[in-house]
Amino acid sequence: MEPTREEFLHFAAPEKALFYILVFSALALMAWQIKDRVRLWQTGRPLDDSKLSPGLSYWIPSREAATVWLRNIAIFVLGQKKVRSSRKRSGAPMHLFIFYGFMGLVLATTLLGINTYSPWKYHKGLYYEVYESSFDTVGLVFLVGISWALVRRFFLTRSGHAIVDDAKERLEADPNLAPQLLQNRRAPLSSSLNDFLTLGLLLTLVITGFWLEASRISNNPQAWDRVSYVGYAWAQVQGSFSVTAYKTVWWFHTFWVLVFFIVLPRMRIRHIVNAFFVAAGKPETPMGELRLVSMEEVEKTEQVGVKLAKDYSRWHLMSLDACMECGRCTEVCPAWNVGKVLNPKQVVQEIRTAMQSGEEVAPRITEEALWQCTTCNACTEACPVLIRHVDLIVDVRRNLVSEGALSGTAATMLRQTASTSHAWGQPASDREDWMKGMSIPLCRDGGDFDYLFWVGCAGATDPGAVKTTKAVASLLTKAGIRFACLGKEEACTGDPARRIGEEFLFQEKASHNVSVFEKYKVKRVVTACPHCFNSLKNEYGQLGSSLEVFHHTQLLSELVTKGDLVAAKPKRGDVALHDPCYLARVNEEVEAPRSIVEQMVTPPESGKKTLCCGAGGGRMWMEESPSQRPANRRAEGLLDTGATTVAVACPFCRIMLGDSLKQARPNDEVRLVDLAELLWEAQPAGKSGSAGEFPTAD
Ligand code: SF4
Ligand code: SF4
Structure with a gap:
């Protein structure tokens, strides 16, 4: 006899009917909740077809659109590009375990479904053996990922509490500190009861799945059962099972599957499903391009920018529901890191709430937070589900400016x-x-x-x-x-x-x-x-x-x-490079600065993951409390490299870092230069001038 297994083993027709009624009811409940979300997304602006990928614009995509969709899904969802490049050392592999484990289980269940409900019966022989051992393997991968996430969340939440306690002490010692410090510190590290319940449910699903496999083997052992190696090992421990015991485990597992279907649209793990649609339809515009507001749009909507969530595009609204609240955006935010109110994860959550409630967006986020953004795009770069925080923030700023809400030095x-x-x-x-x-x-x-x-x-x-x-x-x-x-x-x-x-x-x-x-x-x-x-x-x-x-x-x-200029080669370790956000991260140019001045050292936050000096997004012209200057933190990082010269490639960075370097080392001579100056100094003297001497008019 060929290796295989019987579906619905020992189940009579009424039991099967009950199963189908329950499954279809659970799926209907799930679909009803999803329809509710889609209706909310559809309140948004249609996408600008000329600038955005055609995702969501057409129900039947053109060949070109379908190619873009598939490419984006392959890179960002199946390839997990953003997660793989994450700065989180334990978060990224854990996430990969959960994602690939989950996708493996979905694929395996789909294959089984096709075999059961179609005329093609392939679930036997060698295929069956490979399938069963692969199914157990992806189940184990998922189990490891979920357990890892539970442990990690437990410790992160504890360390989050420790940070809150520390913030409380700092507030008591210095009442001048921003009172938002407490809320601000808590957000990126916190875990809600919902998080633990979600992880608990997923853990239950996978464990009861293995238990069901073991119970089938215990009840109806076959010569080839070793291929289902997890269930087989479990069955050896639990011994033989009666039909009733097997059916009880079967219904117990099914119960949790049904619960999973019903709560999926409300659980964070929904992002795995949402991410497919968000990636497929993601804007094809560069990170540094903000959307053009036309006069026609203003005449039609009688406003500039975003007042209510429905003023965003459908894609931007859909992306809010993909947020998994991982806090990566907040961890890299230069404003949050110096104790400001701005918290990009919270921005996304507030807009999501505004989408549901119909409230105005700006009051939920607060104007203070909105003006604190440097548009450095660190959050956008870090977000695994491609949310574009800067688009979200600038569109609300546009509305505030049009209503005269901007005052002070920025308005000047x-x-x-x-x-x-x-x-x-x-x-x-x-x-x-x-x-x-x-x-x-x-x-x-x-x-x-x-x-x-x-x-x-x-x-x-x-x-x-x-x-x-x-x-x-x-x-x-x-x-x-x-x-x-x-x-x-x-x-x-x-x-x-x-x-x-x-x-x-x-x-x-x-x-x-x-x-x-x-x-x-x-x-x-x-x-x-x-x-x-x-x-x-x-x-x-x-x-x-x-x-x-x-x-x-x-x-x-x-x-x-080309050999028309000679690269500068300072002594190794003498020069520290600060990558500008709008060059390295936003326009992905990392190599050019390093090729004109060699042997530079960099702080840990460099290249595309560089740390903002705090000048972008108009912040250069806004008042800043001396204790909350992002440039101070950056200057410390640059000085920690031990270099005596700091090289920049942006006039804004130069202005911001100039003050902070002086403040950090008032007695030290730290030189601040642009890479072009170092390169110019390295050129051999000639007709058109040499180090320190600029060519003069003859
Ligand atoms: S916006 Fe992106 S990075 Fe921020 S919490 Fe949500 S998923 Fe994570
Ligand atoms: S763009 Fe920069 S400053 Fe603005 S929210 Fe994102 S990380 Fe923070």
């Missing part, structure tokens, strides 16, 4: 940008001051050029950033690159305005710049500011521009590779 910056086209309010003529004594070609002089050197507001007028600007201009000159600058014709890219939420000021400045690009037939741009770089590269296309945009480290890296 917006007025300055509007009136002078310079974020610090300096007149256009000041944009050419840095050129004095140098021979810098200007577009308006009419010469040919291959690259527009985009200087930016800080690059033109901030004393530290001007050093970078001069170094870049000198390097381009030395390498024989034909470049030109716009000088007083350059206007702020509008990046700070857009990220604060003043969308139409961004569009006004960007439209002006695009028309200047057209006037001079600009094709390629190089800039030393990652914020300008991101905006020009990823967002100006929304206003009709098509440019090839380079960060200065990228172009300089090319020149080093």
Whole structure:
């Protein structure tokens, strides 16, 4: 006889009928709850088909759309890309055990179902033996993952309580600390009773599953039972079973399966199912591109941005339900890490609650938290289910700004940008001051050029950033690159305005710049500011521009590779690199900085996982309590490397870290430079100048 097993062993027709009635009732209850969620998602805006992947836009996808869906599912769900790159040392493997165990069990159950209810009867022979041992293996994998999660949650919750106790003591000792400290500290580490019940249910499911297998073997032993090795071993311990005992275990396991179906839409493990849809339809726009708000949209909705959750897109609403409350986003948030109110995990939960209740979004999150975001995208990068926190936050900011809720120094910056086209309010003529004594070609002089050197507001007028600007201009000159600058014709890219939420000021400045690009037939741009770089590269296309945009480290890296410049090689350990968020994380450029200055050391949070200096999202222009500056934490990390020079590749980072480095080491001489300066110093002296000397106008 071939190895196999009989389905519904010892079950008469009425028992089978009862089973089907119960299963269909449980599935109906599950479907009813899912329909409720889908109805909530559908209150959102339809997706912008031209910019977002066609997921959710069509019930029947085109071949191109289906390819995108499948690719995203393969990478982000089946490949677990985000989880594998997680910073959590024990969290990531645990999650992989649960995911692959769960998927294995679903696949095995589906195969069994096809065999039972279709004309194809393949559950026998060698297939059966492989199937049974694989089923036991994935069950064990799932069991290990769930047990690991239970233990981990238990200890994390205890350490969460320890942190809360510590926060209480700190608050008692210093009443000036933000009173939100307690709530703020508790959130990312907490576990609710629901979490333990969910894990308990999953544990029960898998254990009763093995018990059922063992009971079948105990009741009806076969020569090939060893292939079901877990159940077989269990059966050896429990001895023989009567039919009644076997049926009791069968119903006991079935009961928990039915409970699982009914509560699945309410349990966190629903994210495994949601993640398929979220990944399939995920926006295909780059991380650094914010959505364009059109005047037509404003006229139609009679508002700017998001007031109620239904003002988000359907995909963004659906993504909220995929949140597994893992807290990865909060753990990496620079604002949360310096004791601010902002907690990205809580932002997602509050918007989810607003989606259910119909309340306004901003009051739930609080304006204080909304303005604290630096738009660094660390949360987005860390989120395993692809939630785009920055999209969620900026769209609410847009609504607040349109209603006049922004005041103080940030509002002053917006007025300055509007009136002078310079974020610090300096007149256009000041944009050419840095050129004095140098021979810098200007577009308006009419010469040919291959690259527009985009200087930016800080690059033109901030004393530290001007050093970078001069170094870049000198390097381009030395390498024989034909470049030109716009000088007083350059206007702020509008990046700070857009990220604060003043969308139409961004569009006004960007439209002006695009028309200047057209006037001079600009094709390629190089800039030393990652914020300008991101905006020009990823967002100006929304206003009709098509440019090839380079960060200065990228172009300089090319020149080093070609042999037109010599890479800098400081003594190993002398220079610590701070990766800018908008270069390394948002635009995934990690190699270029390291290729122009070799042998740099980095703090643990580097590359795509770099730690924000606190300047992005308009925070540069907002008041900051000295004890809550993200740059202080970053400066400590950089100094802990033991380096005596800190190298940056962003004028904003340079401004923020300058103060923090001085504060951290008031008596130490810590040098703060841009990579371009180090590269310039490394060039051999020649006709066009050498270390520290910028080429002058002849
Ligand atoms: S938003 Fe993403 S990273 Fe944050 S808790 Fe939810 S699933 Fe985790
Ligand atoms: S973008 Fe940065 S600052 Fe804003 S919530 Fe995310 S991690 Fe925090």
